Amino acid sequence: DTEVTQTPKHLVMGMTNKKSLKCEQHMGHRAMYWYKQKAKKPPELMFVYSYEKLSINESVPSRFSPECPNSSLLNLHLHALQPEDSALYLCASSQTSSGYNEQFFGPGTRLTVL
Amino acid sequence: QKEVEQNSGPLSVPEGAIASLNCTYSDRGSQSFFWYRQYSGKSPELIMSIYSNGDKEDGRFTAQLNKASQYVSLLIRDSQPSDSATYLCAVNMGAGGSYIPTFGRGTSLIVHP
Numbered sequence: 001d002t003e004v005t006q007t008p009k010h011l012v013m014g015m016t017n018k019k020s021l022k023c024e025q026h027m028g029h030r031a032m033y034w035y036k037q038k039a040k041k042p043p044e045l046m047f048v049y050s051y052e053k054l055s056i057n058e059s060v061p062s063r064f065s066p067e068c069p070n071s072s073l074l075n076l077h078l079h080a081l082q083p084e085d086s087a088l089y090l091c092a093s094s095q096t097s098s099g100y101n102e103q104f105f106g107p108g109t110r111l112t113v114l
Numbered sequence: 115q116k117e118v119e120q121n122s123g124p125l126s127v128p129e130g131a132i133a134s135l136n137c138t139y140s141d142r143g144s145q146s147f148f149w150y151r152q153y154s155g156k157s158p159e160l161i162m163s164i165y166s167n168g169d170k171e172d173g174r175f176t177a178q179l180n181k182a183s184q185y186v187s188l189l190i191r192d193s194q195p196s197d198s199a200t201y202l203c204a205v206n207m208g209a210g211g212s213y214i215p216t217f218g219r220g221t222s223l224i225v226h227p
Contacts, residue, residue, distance in 0.1 A: 033215070042202060042217035043158065056212055090157055099146045099206040099213040100165060105157040 003027075004106035006091050012112045015081060021109045023074040023091030029104075031097035032074040034066060035090040037108075043090055049074060050097040081113045116141045116207045120218035127225055133190040135221050137203030140184070146213075147179060149188045150202040152220065158202055162188065193225045 004025045013019050023032065031050050035043035048056035049068040063085075065077040074091055088108045094101035117140045127133045135149075146165050150158035162177040164170045164186065170177045176189040186205075190197055200220040206213040 042219050045215060048212070050212075056209075056214065058214075088157075097213060099144075099208065101146075102148060102160055102163050103204075103215060104160065105150075108157045 004091055004093055004104055006089075006106035006109050008109060009107065010110045010112075012114065013078065013081065014114050015083070017081075018077070018079045020078065021076040021089055021091075021111075023076075023093075023106055024072055025093040025104075025106075026072055027093060027095075027104070028071075029093035029095050030071060031094045031101065032068065033092040033094075033103065034074070034076050035092065036085075037088045037090055047076075048097055055097060078111075081111075083113050086111055086113045116209075116214075116216060118203055118205050118216050118218035120201075120203050120221050122219055122221060124222040124224050127193050127223070129193060129195060129225055129227050131193050131225075133193045133197065133223055133225070135188040135190075135201050135203075135223065137186045137188075137205075137218055138184055139186070139203075139205045139207075139216075141205065141207040142181075142184060144184075144205045144207050146206045147177070147186045148204040148206075149175075149177060149186075150204060150217075151197075152200045152202055154200075161201075190223075193223075195225050195227055198223055198225050 034046040037043045047066045067075040091106040092103040164177040178187045203218040
């Protein structure tokens with residue numbers, strides 16, 4: 001199984017809502033990533049988890065809160081988002097976070113903040 | 115600032131031609147390089163990885179790496195309309211013991227029949 005799954009596929013939320021994005025992989029990978037991608041832009045790295053510990057936070061605002069409950073699951077908790085946070089949120093995984101590992105992406109969650 | 119540069123295109127080639135996509139990077143210490151294909155509205159899909167100088171071939175795709183020139187390229191032979199997509203170059207750049215996957219802006223490829 002070489003698949004990374006993400007739920008939901010689409011999410012519309014108001015600025016006062018709290019919601020969560022979920023990512024799952026069953027490839028035995030020990031590194032998982034969250035990216036944000038705006039239209040016609042490259043993916044921007046948000047967070048990296050390595051062996052279930054947060055190893056990189058690319059100065060992401062605190063309204064985004066990541067969580068890694070176990071080696072297969074990654075969540076992104078959303079609270080008090082702004083309309084400019086509307087984007088495609090991508091999860092990826094790799095065997096480890098060492099430099100030579102290929103990343104595999106999930107299909108993404110299309111988020112719209114009203 | 116560590117950067118990955120790509121020409122945004124679009125690069126337009128006829129069906130059956132060779133498409134050549136280029137990428138340069140700023141971090142001389144980078145060791146791993148990747149090409150992803152992204153169709154509109156979809157997530158990136160890994161095509162090739164390359165770690166050593168020279169060429170690496172996989173089917174119709176050839177990745178080329180020149181670390182001295184800090185240059186990576188992707189050749190697509192016998193281009194098909196289904197190859198029309200945005201091609202993202204990604205470089206793992208060192209940052210204090212960790213590696214930051216850094217993407218270029220992507221090159222839009224159009225293969226016309």
